[in-house]
Each structure stands twice: as structure tokens, then as C-alpha cells.
Amino acid sequence: MTKNVLIVTEFRNGDYRRVTYEVASEARRIADALGAGLIAVSLGSGVSGKAAELGKYGVDKVYVLDDPALEYYLAETYVPIIAQIVEKTQPVAILLPASVDGRDIGARLCGTIDVTLVQDVIEAQVDGAGKITVKWPLFAGKIFAWSEWGQGVPPMFSMRPNIVPCSIMDDNKKAELEKIEAPVPTPRARVVKYDMDVSGKKELTEADVIVAGGRGMKEATNYGLLEDLAGLLGAAVGASRAAVDSGWRPHSDQVGQTGKVVNPNLYIAVGISGAIQHLAGMGYSKYIVAVNKDPDAPIFSKADFGVVEDLFNFVPAFTEEVRKLKASC
Ligand SMILES: Cc1cc2nc3c(=O)[nH]c(=O)nc-3n(C[C@H](O)[C@H](O)[C@H](O)COP(=O)(O)OP(=O)(O)OC[C@H]3O[C@@H](n4cnc5c(N)ncnc54)[C@H](O)[C@@H]3O)c2cc1C
Structure with a gap:
């Protein structure tokens, strides 16, 4: 099986959030150091029209599930599908955004697939032997921890937004798409709507x-x-x-x-x-x-x-x- 790094994307209101491109850029750097490919799992409503664009940021292939039932993020609907892609692709590392949704996915996913998760990573290093070490803040940044994973355990971590730059590798590259053939699980609770800030203020x-x-x-x-x-x-x-x-x-x-x-x-x-x-x-x-x-x-x-x-x-x-x-x- 080809060696791959996997990222989990974040898609909202018809587009990827910037942090997805940051995570893709960082994951590409890590994948290159490991001699691996870069794949993504992308869930949402309307996501299939945008997924190929992840290729610009170095993603080789995207597993896509585009369904109106995935418009609003819910752990109960998203995580079983993501876990299924992890099982299928057996990635050598998994990266997510350390956004509100990304942290939630990470917490539930690591329990589901039995992998150790480090949240809110601000730096990742890969040594000559392919070992990944990550740095993350504790006590509001008073101290920093460096963590690594044992043999045979895929490192899984969420990247803090706005820490690494979005790097366009190739403006013309389109990622290959593969449709996920899975039903969206029926959740026990659902989001009815979001009251959005309509003031037009910059986020x-x-x-x-x-x-x-x-x-x-x-x-x-x-x-x-x-x-x-x-x-x-x-x-x-x-x-x-x-x-x-x-x-x-x-x-x-x-x-x-x-x-x-x-x-x-x-x-x-x-x-x-x-x-x-x-x-x-x-x-x-x-x-x-x-x-x-x-x-x-x-x-x-x-x-x-x-x-x-x-x-x-x-x-x-x-x-x-x-x-x-x-x-x-
Ligand atoms: C668990 C916990 C979580 C917290 N989370 C946050 C958080 O998320 N974000 C956060 O910001 N704080 C947080 N705090 C609060 C934090 O500890 C500080 O109390 C807070 O950041 C102080 O805000 P400040 O700098 O505006 O006020 P102050 O500390 O009162 O400082 C005001 C400053 O303004 C300067 N100043 C006054 N007048 C003028 C003037 N005319 N011209 C120029 N300078 C002037 C003063 O010299 C002073 O340095 C948290 C605290 C706790 C315990």
C-alpha cells in the first residue's frame, strides 16, 4: 500500500476555511519528508465542487462525501465516516485543524481509531529516520511540550490556525477525487440553524x-x-x-x-x-x-x-x- 499522510478538511458556507489550506501545506511538507503522498477526507454540502482545488496546496487525492445532511458539522455524522477512511487508507500521520470543529473531531476520532492525539500543535519536525515530533503550548503558553509517538502508532495532531503559512505548490494541480460510498449516519441530535454575524465585520x-x-x-x-x-x-x-x-x-x-x-x-x-x-x-x-x-x-x-x-x-x-x-x- 502507498504511504500517505491524511488531512481532515473543514468546509463551511460553500468553501474551505483558510486553516484547511494551512494544514494541507504543513502536511505536504511532512509527507515530502516521509516520502509519502498526501490525501484528504472532505465532508460537507457542496464540497465536491471545490475539493479538486486542494491540489494547489499539495493534496494528491481527496475522499469526498457531498451530502446536504453534512451541511452542519456534527461529531455523530462526521467521525464514523472519517474513521472509515482512516481504516481504508491506513495513513502514516493524520493532521486536522485545531479549530472548534477540528478539535472536536480529533477528540472523538482518536478514541474511535485508538490513536493518541496531540491538540493545538504549533510546530512539527520530522527527523532523518522519519520520526515526527510536535511542539504544543501548555498553561496559556507558559511552557511548551514536545511529544512523539511510539513505533507503529500513526502520529495524529491538530494544528493551531494561523501558525503555518498557506503555500500554493502548483496553481494548476487538481487533486484526484474519490466519492465515499457510505450513508450519512443518522444523528440523535441535529443543528437546526446557525445565527451568523451579519455585520460584515472582518473575522x-x-x-x-x-x-x-x-x-x-x-x-x-x-x-x-x-x-x-x-x-x-x-x-x-x-x-x-x-x-x-x-x-x-x-x-x-x-x-x-x-x-x-x-x-x-x-x-x-x-x-x-x-x-x-x-x-x-x-x-x-x-x-x-x-x-x-x-x-x-x-x-x-x-x-x-x-x-x-x-x-x-x-x-x-x-x-x-x-x-x-x-x-x-
Ligand atoms: C482564566 C483566565 C482567563 C483569561 N483570559 C483572558 C483572555 O482570553 N484575554 C485577555 O485579554 N485576558 C484574559 N484574562 C485576563 C487577564 O489576566 C488580564 O486581566 C487582562 O488581559 C487585562 O486586560 P487589559 O490589558 O486590557 O487591562 P489592564 O491590565 O488593566 O491594562 C490596561 C493597560 O492600559 C494602559 N493604559 C491605561 N490608560 C492608557 C492611556 N491613556 N494610554 C496608553 N495606555 C494606557 C495601562 O498602562 C495598562 O498597561 C484571563 C484571566 C484569567 C484568570
Whole structure:
């Protein structure tokens, strides 16, 4: 049997989520190091029209089940089918997204197929002998664990979103498709509908630039300053838990251990002290800019650029400069 790495994809509202491409890119790198092929299992409603595009990210073959009954993710319907593909293909490693759904699939799948799962991996290494070792954070990133699997056990792990880049290998490559011939299991409970955020706001976990405000913003209306700057930068607006607990921002804006984990190219932290629980959510951003009037604020130890200044002086002046620069381009 050909050696393969298997990924589990995430498909929602007619398209793959970005994290699927990240996982595919990372799995391709691992498959190449192992001299293996890369296969995917892809479930959803409308998924067959998109599945071949995974080829761009290095996927050789996709096992597809396209069924309206799979529109909303449910462990009871998804996991038995995924387990069946694992049984059939006997992969040498299994990767999933460490998204809400991916973590849920991973937890149930590892029990079903009797494999050890590591969740929320931020780095994977393959040594010369083909052994995979993964790094994952504990206690909100205070310490990191490195884990490996024993002989004969396929490593299975979920990758934290926004950690590895999406790498297009070949724009013209189409993955081979194979239809999964299996009935969708009848669940004991079902999702009736999702109430989606229809505000048109940029999704934090998919944003390239984030401007986030903390308790230093003082009150809800002051977030208008950050909205103005974010509008010019094409950024999403985030918040610390202190700001959310104060009722200034919705919980969907919270970044951190009990909020969202983000990894934009640029994270501008305004009036945020840099508590460990906040850093757990944004510490892997490529560039961090901190604006804080306290030169000893912990956020400065994590920041690439620091501005020690009252935010109510700095943010409007900075926004004005960005506006001028954009007008001159
Ligand atoms: C189990 C647990 C989970 C948690 N999860 C999260 C989480 O997911 N996300 C999260 O963010 N927190 C989380 N927290 C809370 C966390 O510990 C901090 O309390 C919180 O992050 C502090 O938010 P902050 O930085 O906005 O407020 P503060 O710590 O009060 O900092 C405000 C900062 O603003 C600066 N400032 C004030 N005025 C100005 C001004 N005019 N100009 C410039 N700077 C100014 C101050 O110098 C200060 O550094 C969690 C805590 C626990 C115990």
C-alpha cells in the first residue's frame, strides 16, 4: 500500500476555511519528508465542487462525501465516516485543524481509531529516520511540550490556525477525487440553524492586521478611534478580556486564552498591559506594536515596536499620518 499522510478538511458556507489550506501545506511538507503522498477526507454540502482545488496546496487525492445532511458539522455524522477512511487508507500521520470543529473531531476520532492525539500543535519536525515530533503550548503558553509517538502508532495532531503559512505548490494541480460510498449516519441530535454575524465585520482569526484595545480605552465609545485606524489599515478590531468584561466590546472580539487565538502579520495592542492570558492569544503575531503610557507594561517585552505615550494623543495622530500616506499613494 502507498504511504500517505491524511488531512481532515473543514468546509463551511460553500468553501474551505483558510486553516484547511494551512494544514494541507504543513502536511505536504511532512509527507515530502516521509516520502509519502498526501490525501484528504472532505465532508460537507457542496464540497465536491471545490475539493479538486486542494491540489494547489499539495493534496494528491481527496475522499469526498457531498451530502446536504453534512451541511452542519456534527461529531455523530462526521467521525464514523472519517474513521472509515482512516481504516481504508491506513495513513502514516493524520493532521486536522485545531479549530472548534477540528478539535472536536480529533477528540472523538482518536478514541474511535485508538490513536493518541496531540491538540493545538504549533510546530512539527520530522527527523532523518522519519520520526515526527510536535511542539504544543501548555498553561496559556507558559511552557511548551514536545511529544512523539511510539513505533507503529500513526502520529495524529491538530494544528493551531494561523501558525503555518498557506503555500500554493502548483496553481494548476487538481487533486484526484474519490466519492465515499457510505450513508450519512443518522444523528440523535441535529443543528437546526446557525445565527451568523451579519455585520460584515472582518473575522479576527482570518485578519492580516488587528488593532486591539484594552482597559486603557476607558469606555466603549473610544473604540471609534480604533475603528477609524482599522478602517484605513483594512484591519479587524480586537479587545482584551478587561474590555469585553466591561461591556465595551462583544465576546467575539476577545483575544486570548478564553477568547480567540490570532496570528496576523501585524497586531497593534492599544492600552493593553500584556497579561499572559492575552499573550496566549496573540503572541505568535508576526509583528507586534504596543501603545501604552506605562514604560514597564509587560506587553513591551513581547512587542517588536513600542510606543510609550498616551493613546489618546498617539492614535488620532497616527491615524492622520496613515490617512495622509494613503492619500499620497
Ligand atoms: C482564566 C483566565 C482567563 C483569561 N483570559 C483572558 C483572555 O482570553 N484575554 C485577555 O485579554 N485576558 C484574559 N484574562 C485576563 C487577564 O489576566 C488580564 O486581566 C487582562 O488581559 C487585562 O486586560 P487589559 O490589558 O486590557 O487591562 P489592564 O491590565 O488593566 O491594562 C490596561 C493597560 O492600559 C494602559 N493604559 C491605561 N490608560 C492608557 C492611556 N491613556 N494610554 C496608553 N495606555 C494606557 C495601562 O498602562 C495598562 O498597561 C484571563 C484571566 C484569567 C484568570
